[in-house]
Structures are given as structure tokens and as C-alpha cells.
Amino acid sequence: MYNPQLTSDGKLKHLLSIEGLPKKVLLQILDKAESFVSVSDRDVKKVPLLHGKTVCNIFFENSTRTRTTFEIAAKRLSADVINLNVNTSSQSKGEAIIDTVNNLIAMQADMFVVRHSQSGAAHLIAKHVPDNISVINAGDGRHSHPTQGLLDVFTIRKYKPDMHNLRVALVGDILHSRVARSEIHALTTLGVPEIRVIAPKTLLPNEVEKLGVHVYHDMKEGLKDVDVVMMLRLQNERMSGAMLPSTQEFFKTYGLTPEKLALAKPDAIVMHPGPMNRGVEIDSRVADSDQAVILPQVTYGIAVRMAVMSMLAGGEA
Numbered sequence: 048m049y050n051p052q053l054t055s056d057g058k059l060k061h062l063l064s065i066e067g068l069p070k071k072v073l074l075q076i077l078d079k080a081e082s083f084v085s086v087s088d089r090d091v092k093k094v095p096l097l098h099g100k101t102v103c104n105i106f107f108e109n110s111t112r113t114r115t116t117f118e119i120a121a122k123r124l125s126a127d128v129i130n131l132n133v134n135t136s137s138q139s140k141g142e143a144i145i146d147t148v149n150n151l152i153a154m155q156a157d158m159f160v161v162r163h164s165q166s167g168a169a170h171l172i173a174k175h176v177p178d179n180i181s182v183i184n185a186g187d188g189r190h191s192h193p194t195q196g197l198l199d200v201f202t203i204r205k206y207k208p209d210m211h212n213l214r215v216a217l218v219g220d221i222l223h224s225r226v227a228r229s230e231i232h233a234l235t236t237l238g239v240p241e242i243r244v245i246a247p248k249t250l251l252p253n254e255v256e257k258l259g260v261h262v263y264h265d266m267k268e269g270l271k272d273v274d275v276v277m278m279l280r281l282q283n284e285r286m287s288g289a290m291l292p293s294t295q296e297f298f299k300t301y302g303l304t305p306e307k308l309a310l311a312k313p314d315a316i317v318m319h320p321g322p323m324n325r326g327v328e329i330d331s332r333v334a335d336s337d338q339a340v341i342l343p344q345v346t347y348g349i350a351v352r353m354a355v356m357s358m359l360a361g362g363e364a
């Protein structure tokens with residue numbers, strides 16, 4: 048079957064979503080990322096793999112972690128990096144996305160890293176660009192955030208190497224979360240046997256069970272004996288109307304406090320993709336605890352993004 052992310056011989060061509068990527072390719076990305084972790088620990092944090100290539104970061108939506116770590120990753124691979132500031136670009140004068148992209152193609156860019164509030168935006172650009180250009184989805188609407196999903200499973204594998212013997216809980220606003228979708232696809236593809244989602248009914252997609260997850264509405268039941276707790280932000284910018292009584296009420300029921308975390312395994316790790324809202328989905332005593340691996344997620348994100356970009360540039364699977 049045709050897969051826009053792969054070449055006819057199965058090599059990575061674009062990275063648009065985790066869904067549809069074979070396990071072999073996911074493992075190749077994670078293994079390659081392992082080899083890049085040490086680059087960031089060197090005095091000279093550079094390898095020449097993307098020397099002479101131009102990477103364009105096109106972010107139509109705000110970002111701290113993703114945009115910055117893509118820029119760092121590209122620079123550590125020796126690429127030239129252009130950050131298009133959409134607020135000061137001709138987008139603000141009404142230029143269509145495809146016309147903006149056409150201009151960047153005319154400037155001979157080699158790779159586009161795209162974030163957009165509309166689901167499908169990166170797919171649209173990938174369909175449009177010539178064969179020599181690769182597109183990476185850096186988050187599109189509520190659909191997909193593949194490099195976040197990859198860095199999350201990379202982090203899990205670092206702390207809990209036996210992926211075939213894990214219980215992972217995702218907590219909070221699953222409905223609007225592209226991270227949750229990407230992570231569920233990554234975890235199921237990698238063979239994690241038990242994935243739980245814990246949320247009020249209003250923050251769960253219809254038929255979420257079809258993704259292969261177990262649904263809980265109660266933190267006490269859902270967190271029992273899990274190895275990994277992934278907290279998610281309330282995505283207020285994607286909510287239409289009131290979906291919750293109040294953030295205080297949400298924190299009382301679903302906020303991760305030390306008391307609730309005590310229900311998980313004693314060595315459970317706590318993750319959050321960011322941006323993190325303390326006192327809404329997570330208590331500071333948990334966010335700053337030894338069980339939290341929230342900042343290592345960011346650090347590993349650089350190695351994972353280096354792996355993806357180097358594979359796209361080299362045409363490797």
C-alpha cells in the first residue's frame with residue numbers, strides 16, 4: 048500500500064505521523080538517536096552529517112521546546128537553519144501556505160519542519176514539495192506530533208528498557224492531544240502490553256478503545272501499579288465551550304499529587320510533554336521530584352530529532 052512517509056524501497060522520506068510507520072523504522076530511529084546522545088555531551092557538539100543542507104523551521108503555531116530543539120538538532124548536524132517567523136512573514140499579509148512554501152522551495156531549502164494548528168497541514172506540504180525535499184510534522188492540530196511521540200518512547204526505553212512488560216497511563220486531555228495519539232501509536236507498535244487513558248468522559252475521543260487502550264475515569268484505579276505516568280495539558284485553545292466545571296475541580300480529581308502518584312509502582316516515572324501547568328494537571332511536588340523525567344524528555348528530544356533529520360537526509364530507513 049502507498050505510504051507517503053516511505054520511499055518505494057521502504058526508506059524514510061517524510062515524517063508525518065507515527066501511524067503507518069513500521070516497527071522496524073521506529074526502532075531504527077530510536078537506535079540512531081542513541082548514537083546521537085553523546086554528541087551533546089562533547090565539547091564540540093557537532094557532526095557533519097547535514098553539512099551544506101538548509102533546514103527551514105516553519106511554525107504557524109507557538110512553540111518553545113519543539114522549535115528550539117529542532118534548531119539545536121539541525122545545527123548539531125551542521126545544517127544551515129532558517130526560522131521563518133510567521134508573525135512577521137508575508138503570511139500576515141494573507142499569503143497562502145503553499146505560496147510561502149513555494150518561495151522557500153525557490154530558495155533551495157532541503158527540509159521543512161512544520162507546525163500548524165490545522166490537522167493535515169504537513170501532509171499537504173509533503174504532497175506539494177519536489178522529491179528532493181523532506182517534510183517533518185512538528186505538530187498539526189489535534190492529529191499528530193510524531194517527534195514528540197518518538198522522544199517520549201525513547202525516554203521510556205531509557206528508564207524502562209523492557210518495553211514488553213510495561214503499564215503506561217496517559218492522564219488528562221486526551222481528546223485534544225496530538226501527543227497522546229502519537230504516543231499511543233508508538234507504544235502499541237513497539238509492543239507495550241498495557242496502555243491506559245485516564246480522563247473525564249468529556250476529554251476522551253469517541254471510541255478511543257479502538258486505539259487499543261484501556262479507559263479509566265478514576266485516578267485511583269487507573270494509576271494502580273503503572274510504570275509510567277504521562278500527564279497532559281488541558282488544551283484550552285482547542286476546546287469549544289466549557290468541557291470542565293473548573294481547573295480547580297480538574298486538579299482535585301485528575302491533578303497528579305504525591306498522594307495519587309503513590310498508587311503507581313514505587314519506581315514509576317512521571318512524564319509531561321510541556322508546556323506544563325502547575326496546579327492544573329500536576330503538583331509542583333511531583334513535577335520537581337526525582338520521579339519526574341520531564342527535562343530529560345527535552346534533552347533526548349534533540350538526539351531523536353537529529354536521528355530523524357539525518358535519516359531523511361541520507362535516505363535511510
Ligand code: CP
Pocket residue numbers: 109110111112113114186192195320321322
Ligand atoms: N511538547 C511541545 O510540543 O512543546 P512546545 O509546544 O513548546 O513545542
